Amino acid sequence: MKNLKLLIATLLIIPTLIFTSCDDDNSNELDGTGTARLEATDAAVDAENITGVFLSVEEAQFIANGQIQNSITFDSPKEFNLMDYQNGETYILGETELEAGAYDEIRLILTSSNQAYVKYVNGTKDQIEVPSGSTSGYKIMGDFDVMANSMTELVLDVDLRKALVKRGNGEFNLRPTARLITKSSAGMIKGAVDEDNMQDADKVVVYAYLEGTFQDSEMDEPTEGNARFENSVNSAVASKLNGNFTLAFMPEGDYELIVATYKEDQLLGELEFESATKVEVSIGGTTTSVIEVQARVVTNLLINLFQ
Secondary structure, three states, X not given: OOOEEEEEEEEEEEOOOOOOOOOOOOOOOOOOEEEEEEEEEOOOOOOOOEEEEEEEEEEEEXXXXXXXXXXXXXXXXXXXXXXXXXXXXXXXXXXXXXXXXXXXXXXXXXXXXXXXXXXXXXXXXXXXXXXXXXXXXXXXXXXXXXXXXXXXXXEEXXXXXXXXXXXXXXXXXXXXXXXXXXXXXXXXXXXXXXXXHXXXXXXXXXXEEEOOOOOHHHHOOOOOOOOOOOOOOEEEEOOOOOOEEEEEXXXXXXXXXXXXXXXXXXXXXXXXXXXXXXXXXXEOOEEEOOEEEOXXXXXXXXXXXXX
């Protein structure tokens, strides 16, 4: 079992409107139609030799109680690289009109001939198996409401670090682990890991856990089909240049942050986990590991080694 170290962080909360969503326009009407806008985003994969993870989407279906209510369709499939949309950046899939009410799922119907693939540094590609991807679709579960005469902005966070797994037979699978977030109810954690903490690591990743859900076993070698730090809500790679990271589209709640360091196995083109550290913050003379995320609020952290 690896030991968990401690980091101390300087906390600065900036109450700023970070999303210009229209779905809180004080309209509570459920009789009529509203508009849903759908975007996609990602965290990061663990393999250093992968430069792209591409999806080819023919349709995005909006589901309530197991029934398709409406869809976003395209004249030709939308193919995009999920890895191009990280740190709060999104790929816009489109908009559709929906009956006002409660919804609980979105399905991406993928192109039958070319659902998804990974692209490597050397230009070669491998197909990704997405079970039922071109029939019933890649499923993203999550509750959201559509109000009459309002715009509801939704983000699909695929988080390839967890969703993209390589099986023992060498094939890639895309797991249905994506998050569905309503922009107006999400906040953001932005920060920087001190350069002294990064100098000996090839990659530093910050993981966000709901308070009390992190266990030391999260650091263990994962079983096949799972990821290390499996139960994290979100993750972000710290920049090699300045240590900056962004945990975007975070649901309101209390979180704990774990900073993990990795070394690259250049022969395999993969990252090897080295160590993990829990972040603690000092607020008014009180030290705590709990960081509150509020809707539309940016929480800023400067993380240094705890002495």
